[in-house]
Amino acid sequence: MTSAAQLEIPSGLQQDLQSVVLLRLGDRRFAIAANQISELVAPSRIFRFPHRTPNVEGVILRRGRIVPVCEVAERLLGKKILDRRFYLIALRRYESQSEWVALPVTGECELINAEITPPGEHDAPHVSGWISHDGNVVEVLNVAALTTPQSPVAEARS
């Protein structure tokens, strides 16, 4: 009989798999750690009112909560995407609290397990790591950095 000790994989070979949600924006795929995702919802009415925060389109009502809709395609793809099918409700961490934000995505999402490679020093702040999936390298997104308004200088550089 094989004991548990005999089945142990040497720590050097052990893969550190984490659950991530794969999302689609236009023709590109991105990932967000699954523990930062609440749900994927069908497009609902967006309520707009005057404000001065770039890349916040308005709010949606979800289960009695008012959730801001943060446009991220422009930062990730360099252009706005008009064809959107779902809102991915993600947890956005602030200094002292966490709140839900709705990220418009253009396709169905997929939950997978993958090994996350840490970001490099030259990666943008919104990149919290990388995964390999279906032969592609996919950015794992940092929701907080992605939904923080960029300074005009940073915007010009990106």
Add this chain to the structure above:
Amino acid sequence: MRLAPRSKPAPLKSEQIILFRVGGALFAISSSSVQEVKSVDSLAGAAAEIKNSGIKKVRHVLERENQSLFVVNGAMHFALPLTPGTLVFILYETRTALLVDGIEKMTSMTHLQALPSAFSGAERLWYRGLTALDQTVVPVVSPDGFLTADELFLLDAAVAEKSAMQSAANDLSTQGAPAK
């Protein structure tokens, strides 16, 4: 075995609000923040024009109870399409009179949600929060959010300058009047 009856949830505290339109958009304000609602026509003689204050959204000032109240054009404040304002809200404990398109209705809200932290611009001063009414989300304005301390300083300076110029003009006309 019978379960103990569930305690009734505490009744939600409701707040009377006025739903109003500015530049075509819908807003709410607590009724307790509005001292008076006047029609623009009724203020025609009472409002004095102020120019060169640098605050474009304020074109008129009202003198009430030894205090200058500045008439803020709501559409300009929120950068909405300019519409002819018909009503002015005189707001309690502020120096603001708010020019609006009209009142939609009076109602009550039972829940005010803080503005989500994703909003990080001037709107954090403009709104007390958001409320959901009849499957619509309405921003609830903050009476203090229409004029900042810096804007009030500039407006007071413009009013003082105008008064000084009027006094000087009156002095000149008195001196220049022919002696009888």
